[in-house]
Amino acid sequence: MNTASAPEETGAESLRVHETLKALYGYVRPHRWTVVLGLLLALVGAAGGLLQPLATKALVDRLSSGGTLATILLALTALVLLSTVAEAFGAYVLERTAESVVLAARRSLIGRMLRLRLSAVDRMQPGDLMSRVTSDTTLLRAVSTQAVVNAATGALTLIAAVVVMAFLDALLLGVTLGVVVVVGAGAALVMPRIGQAAERSQAAVGEMSTGLERVFGAFRTVKASGAEQRETARIEASARRAWRHGVRGAKWEALLGTADNLAVELAFLAVLAVGGARVASGDIPVSTLIAFLLYLFYLMEPVYKLVEAASAYQEGAAAISRIQEVDRLAAEPPAADRPVRAGAAAVRRPAAVRFENVSFRYGPGLPYIHRRVDFEVPGAGMTAFVGPSGAGKSTVFSLIERFYETTGGRILVDGTDIRQWPLSELRSVIGYVEQDAPVLAGTLRENLVFSAPGATDDDIRAVLVRTRLDTLVERLPHGLNTLVGHRGSKLSGGERQRVAIARALLRRPRLLLLDEATSQLDAVNELAMRDVIAETARDTTVLVVAHRLSTVTDADRIVVMDAGKVRAIGTHQELAVEDELYAQLAATQLLVPAEHPAV
Numbered sequence: 001m002n003t004a005s006a007p008e009e010t011g012a013e014s015l016r017v018h019e020t021l022k023a024l025y026g027y028v029r030p031h032r033w034t035v036v037l038g039l040l041l042a043l044v045g046a047a048g049g050l051l052q053p054l055a056t057k058a059l060v061d062r063l064s065s066g067g068t069l070a071t072i073l074l075a076l077t078a079l080v081l082l083s084t085v086a087e088a089f090g091a092y093v094l095e096r097t098a099e100s101v102v103l104a105a106r107r108s109l110i111g112r113m114l115r116l117r118l119s120a121v122d123r124m125q126p127g128d129l130m131s132r133v134t135s136d137t138t139l140l141r142a143v144s145t146q147a148v149v150n151a152a153t154g155a156l157t158l159i160a161a162v163v164v165m166a167f168l169d170a171l172l173l174g175v176t177l178g179v180v181v182v183v184g185a186g187a188a189l190v191m192p193r194i195g196q197a198a199e200r201s202q203a204a205v206g207e208m209s210t211g212l213e214r215v216f217g218a219f220r221t222v223k224a225s226g227a228e229q230r231e232t233a234r235i236e237a238s239a240r241r242a243w244r245h246g247v248r249g250a251k252w253e254a255l256l257g258t259a260d261n262l263a264v265e266l267a268f269l270a271v272l273a274v275g276g277a278r279v280a281s282g283d284i285p286v287s288t289l290i291a292f293l294l295y296l297f298y299l300m301e302p303v304y305k306l307v308e309a310a311s312a313y314q315e316g317a318a319a320i321s322r323i324q325e326v327d328r329l330a331a332e333p334p335a336a337d338r339p340v341r342a343g344a345a346a347v348r349r350p351a352a353v354r355f356e357n358v359s360f361r362y363g364p365g366l367p368y369i370h371r372r373v374d375f376e377v378p379g380a381g382m383t384a385f386v387g388p389s390g391a392g393k394s395t396v397f398s399l400i401e402r403f404y405e406t407t408g409g410r411i412l413v414d415g416t417d418i419r420q421w422p423l424s425e426l427r428s429v430i431g432y433v434e435q436d437a438p439v440l441a442g443t444l445r446e447n448l449v450f451s452a453p454g455a456t457d458d459d460i461r462a463v464l465v466r467t468r469l470d471t472l473v474e475r476l477p478h479g480l481n482t483l484v485g486h487r488g489s490k491l492s493g494g495e496r497q498r499v500a501i502a503r504a505l506l507r508r509p510r511l512l513l514l515d516e517a518t519s520q521l522d523a524v525n526e527l528a529m530r531d532v533i534a535e536t537a538r539d540t541t542v543l544v545v546a547h548r549l550s551t552v553t554d555a556d557r558i559v560v561m562d563a564g565k566v567r568a569i570g571t572h573q574e575l576a577v578e579d580e581l582y583a584q585l586a587a588t589q590l591l592v593p594a595e596h597p598a599v
């Protein structure tokens with residue numbers, strides 16, 4: 001029963017190798033010189049190690065010829081010290097860079113996510129999106145720096161060791177490479193499985209976040225429905241999936257590590273057998289065999305590094321493909337972050353809105369929500385949208401805000417097609433209270449100034465009085481600095497709505513969109529809010545979506561929508577006699593006799 005992120009919707013497709021490498025280079029590029037420094041230091045460390053067997057050979061030769069050992073011992077000690085220090089410093093430089101790479105990836109992901117188009121977010125699960133920032137980015141740590149250096153030093157030292165070994169004895173090298181190639185071919189077959197396991201494990205981590213996000217998004221409903229056990233089982237199933245794929249990956253990695261050891265051990269035995277025979281027959285001196293065997297063990301490290309780099313690459317590639325997926329989602333252009341100051345505009349005139357033959361559907365293959373919607377709101381006053389649930393009323397607001405783009409026709413604000421408006425400018429003239437009046441975690445003040453960060457204390461005080469929140473603020477222990485809880489859970493539904501209205505008013509918009517903004521208010525507050533809205537409508541274009549007709553009977557204009565079409569436009573009095581649907585609504589809701597002749 002897995003309703004979490006469906007793979008076909010999130011489009012989790014693996015990237016090709018060159019795409020992964022290109023993306024990887026993109027992350028490393030700003031730090032390339034630090035990586036080069038890390039690489040050089042690692043090479044110094046590796047070279048020190050490379051010279052040790054040669055120094056040992058010289059030492060053995062010196063011993064057989066009866067010479068002194070002091071200089072060689074001293075050189076050997078210096079070599080060990082130098083390579084140790086270089087390696088330690090190199091490791092620090094690389095770890096630091098790795099953290100910077102993770103930071104850069106996170107910053108770009110976070111910025112991108114907040115600009116995603118709603119149509120893209122609709123197709124994703126927020127929890128899964130979050131896990132890409134929190135979890136996948138950490139996998140970049142290893143692949144972007146340590147793996148690059150491991151691969152480079154591993155390959156270089158491997159080549160250097162092979163060259164030296166060729167000089168020592170070509171036949172023994174042939175024996176060694178024969179064994180290494182056979183075991184290496186087996187290892188290459190295992191590699192993609194590590195990547196696959198990593199990608200699946202990361203996807204399961206994403207599902208886990210999605211599950212948690214789903215539960216905390218409706219925590220009370222979960223408890224009231226007694227669904228804790230079922231939801232726990234769902235989320236645990238994702239956790240177990242992550243574990244299963246993680247363990248599978250660990251199994252392949254262990255196999256790879258064993259192959260690495262096995263290759264060296266087998267090569268050691270083979271070299272011992274062949275080399276022993278050659279020493280016995282006098283073809284090579286014993287010092288050559290010793291040096292060769294030392295190189296053989298020395299080979300372990302570069303081979304190990306290459307193997308580690310390869311498995312880090314596999315894991316990193318899985319993370320990169322999930323991160324890049326977010327980059328491919330449709331996003332809005334970056335906005336200049338201009339704080340909106342309450343009342344800042346010198347001349348505030350109400351915005352004019354016009355829908356011209358607008359048709360819209362939420363996506364290809366989905367039904368049309370709007371079909372040739374046509375209406376005009378010249379400016380100021382209150383215009384109400386009424387009609388049955390699902391008629392497409394809220395969608396009108398989403399289109400004006402350009403949360404979604406129209407499929408056909410056009411929308412004009414102040415006579416200009418909204419696609420010609422810079423997005424941030426368009427939104428800066430609009431105040432919007434969405435249907436469930438969300439309040440964000442934080443203080444009451446933060447919530448109020450959320451859409452007008454430049455608002456002054458006087459502005460806040462005035463709007464508190466208008467929305468009758470002043471008495472609430474007086475009652476609260478810390479006044480405006482009281483924390484409102486996750487999604488404003490410490491406020492009542494009506495208080496949340498008034499906070500949302502206050503927030504929109506504080507922006508001093510030229511166009512105010514209120515979607516069912518007063519549905520949860522008691523009679524007294526609703527009346528008060530009607531007055532506030534009427535007062536605002538004097539110099540602001542106010543559009544409201546309302547189910548309760550009582551709240552809009554005095555609107556200047558009422559647009560009746562049904563099944564994505566505008567049925568009729570007029571005042572309450574006009575519509576009550578001219579439009580059958582409106583007359584019906586009025587009859588049921590306002591308890592007035594239906595005046596439409598047909599009813």
Ligand SMILES: Nc1ncnc2c1ncn2[C@@H]1O[C@H](COP(=O)(O)OP(=O)(O)OP(=O)(O)O)[C@@H](O)[C@H]1O
Binds near residue numbers: 362388389390392545
């Ligand atoms: N993001 C979305 N993706 C796909 N379909 C959607 C989306 N949002 C809304 N819809 C569909 O669009 C239709 C119109 O929704 P809309 O919210 O505009 O209706 P409404 O008239 O405001 O309804 P209500 O009065 O119940 O709020 C609905 O049938 C809904 O299922």
